[in-house]
Amino acid sequence: MxxxxxxxxxxxxxxxxxxxxxxxxxxxxxxxxxxxxxRLKTLLLPVRVEGEEGACEVTEVSKLDGEASINNRxxxxxFFYEWAIKLAWTGTSKTGVKYKGYVEIPNLSDENDIDxxxxxxxxxxxxxxxxxxTLMKQEGTKKIRDAMKTYISTLKTEFTQGMILxxxxxxxxETTPQxxxxxxxxxxxxxxxxxxxxxxxxxxxxxTCKISLKDTFLTSPEELYRVFVTQEMVxxxxxxxxxxxxxxxxxFQLLDGSVTxxxxxxxxxxxxxxxxxxxxxxxxxxxxxxxxxxxxFCQ
Numbered sequence: 001m002x003x004x005x006x007x008x009x010x011x012x013x014x015x016x017x018x019x020x021x022x023x024x025x026x027x028x029x030x031x032x033x034x035x036x037x038x039r040l041k042t043l044l045l046p047v048r049v050e051g052e053e054g055a056c057e058v059t060e061v062s063k064l065d066g067e068a069s070i071n072n073r074x075x076x077x078x079f080f081y082e083w084a085i086k087l088a089w090t091g092t093s094k095t096g097v098k099y100k101g102y103v104e105i106p107n108l109s110d111e112n113d114i115d116x117x118x119x120x121x122x123x124x125x126x127x128x129x130x131x132x133x134t135l136m137k138q139e140g141t142k143k144i145r146d147a148m149k150t151y152i153s154t155l156k157t158e159f160t161q162g163m164i165l166x167x168x169x170x171x172x173x174e175t176t177p178q179x180x181x182x183x184x185x186x187x188x189x190x191x192x193x194x195x196x197x198x199x200x201x202x203x204x205x206x207x208t209c210k211i212s213l214k215d216t217f218l219t220s221p222e223e224l225y226r227v228f229v230t231q232e233m234v235x236x237x238x239x240x241x242x243x244x245x246x247x248x249x250x251x252f253q254l255l256d257g258s259v260t261x262x263x264x265x266x267x268x269x270x271x272x273x274x275x276x277x278x279x280x281x282x283x284x285x286x287x288x289x290x291x292x293x294x295x296x297f298c299q
Contacts, residue, residue, distance in 0.1 A: 032068040032159055036081065039154065040064060043147040044087060049139040053093060053131040056140055058103070060088040066108075068155065079156060082109040089121075089140070091132030099132055100124040103144065114149050221269040221293050228272055228291070252276075261286070269293060 041061045048057040063086035071078040087103040101123040108117050121137040123129070217224050227233045229246035234254065244252035250263045252274075261276030272291040 028072045030070045030159075032070055032081070032155060033066075035159055036066075036068040036083070036151070036155065037064055040083070040085070040147075040151055043150055044085075044144065047140060047143045047147060049135060049143060051135045051139065053135050054091060056089055056091040056132055056136040058087050058140075058144075059090050062086050062088050062102075070155075070159065077156070079110050081152075081155065082107075082111075084108075087144075089136055091130065091136065093130070093132065099127050099130050101127065101133060101136065103136070103140070105144070105148075108148055114145060114152065117145070117148065119144055224293060225269045225272075229266070264288070 041064070044058055044061055046058075048055065050056075064083065065085075066081070066083035068079075068081035068083075071080070083105070085103075085105040085108060087105075089101050089103055091099040091101070093099070101121065104120045104122070106118055106120075119141045121133060121141065123133055227237055229244070231242055231244055234242040234244060238255055240255045241257075242252070242254050244250065244254075244263075246252075246263060246266065248263060248266060251260070252262065253260050254276075258279050259276055260279070261274050263272070263274055265271065265273040270293050272289075274289045274291075275286045276289065277286045
């Protein structure tokens with residue numbers, strides 16, 4: 001066993017408060033398929049172009065087959081994605097005549113540059129030829145390509161947050177060999193070490209933010225409150241196993257144990273305060289939720 005302060009720095013677990021994947025050395029993987037499916041639909045469905053002939057717009061993502069994932073190895077992110085996409089589009093001429101067609105993207109993948117991705121535009125069977133097809137082929141494909149560029153960009157930024165774990169104070173520390181102090185220097189070294197440890201805050205810096213949401217539920221305050229404090233209703237709402245003790249200080253588990261937390265304060269039908277965390281979060285990290293009910297009744 002290596003002496004304290006010696007050895008390969010990849011395995012020095014004191015460099016992270018939670019001792020998780022020190023220096024990002026180990027292989028970690030995150031499945032981005034579901035996120036990618038929703039993101040691509042969100043980006044592709046608003047595509048619309050106009051010209052002298054009329055207007056064309058994407059009306060449906062009829063096929064979205066493939067997968068995406070991100071891997072972290074030795075602090076480096078590796079992206080894998082491969083999608084076969086089929087879109088339905090509708091063109092409307094200046095006179096109001098409608099035409100239908102398809103856009104096929106067979107090879108959106110990490111192996112191809114975005115400008116090399118094939119985009120095929122066609123008209124539906126039995127549709128007569130129209131200049132709207134040319135409009136979709138020239139201008140529509142530009143917007144579709146821009147949408148795919150945005151997908152790749154957000155995949156490499158938004159979805160990768162948290163994959164490169166910070167070390168002490170968010171910095172990577174260099175480990176240097178230490179020499180045992182001489183007897184006459186031990187007292188001075190101990191005093192210096194105490195002062196340094198007091199002035200240096202050890203922890204993991206993770207950016208956080210405050211989110212405020214307001215929504216309307218067509219139900220009574222009693223029923224809405226029960227959704228969050230009754231096990232059967234929580235399970236019905238989340239479609240997963242749950243366990244909870246709806247008392248101040250009571251614990252709860254949601255989504256088959258993926259989310260855990262405790263009730264901080266409960267005011268029946270008016271307010272709930274909870275602390276919760278994902279299982280993958282660092283051990284000391286929690287999010288606090290304050291829910292208030294401002295009931296308004298209409299007769």
